[in-house]
Amino acid sequence: MIPKCPQTPVIQGGLLAIAAMTLHCGIGTPDSGDRFGNGNKEFGNVGEILKSAMPSQHWQGSASNAYTAQDVKQQDRSQLMAQADSIIESVVKKQAGQVTNTRTVLDACSVALGIMVAPAMAAYPLVPAGPAISMSIQIGAVAGSVPIAMAAMTKLGIEAAMNGLEVAKATGMYNRVSTTAR
Secondary structure (H helix, E strand, O other): OOOOOOOOHHHHHHHHHHHHHHHHOOOOOOOOOHHHHHHHHHHHHHHHHHHHOOOOOOOOOHHHHHHHHHHHHHHHHHHHHHHHHHHHHHHHHHHHHHHHHHHHHHHHHHHHHHHOHHHHHHHOOOOOOHHHHHHHHHHHHHHHHHHHHHHHHHHHHHHHHHHHHHHHHHHHHHHHHHHHOO
8 A cells, every 4th residue: 555665755654644544543344333222222121121010009018119119210220221322322333434434534645645656756767856846746745635634633533532521421321320229
C-alpha cells in the first residue's frame, strides 16, 4: 500500500501518517452492538416473566406481600438493565458507523496521496528543476490529504468522547442495579 520510492519521501511520510491513523481505527468490522440488543430483549423477557409470577388472589398474607415487593424490585432491576443495554447497543452501533466513516475518509486520502507518486516521480528527472517540481508536487499532495485525514481523526476522537458520556450514563444504571440487588 505504501510505495517505496526514494524520490518521493514527503509522500511516503504522508502515507505512513495516514496508515498509522488507519491502525488507530482498528482492524476488521466494527462491533455492531447486537449482543447488547439481545441482552435488552432478554431482560425485557425476564420482566414479563416476573410480571406473570405475581401472587394471585389465592395467595394472601405477609409472605405474599413480601414476595410481591421483591418481584416488583426485580422487575424494576430488569427494566433498568434493559434500558442500560439499549443505551450501550445504540452507542456501539453509532461508534461502528463513525469508525467506518473515518476509515472511508482515511482510505480516500491515502489513495489520493498514492496517486500523486507517479506525477512526482515523472517530474523528478526533468533537468534542471525536476527535483524542485517533484518536491512541490509532494508537498501539495501531502498538504491536500493529511490535514483532511487529521480532521477525520479529530472528529472521531470528539465523537468517541461524546459516546463515552453515554456509556457513563449506562454504567450508572448498571451500578444502581448492583447496589440494590441484595
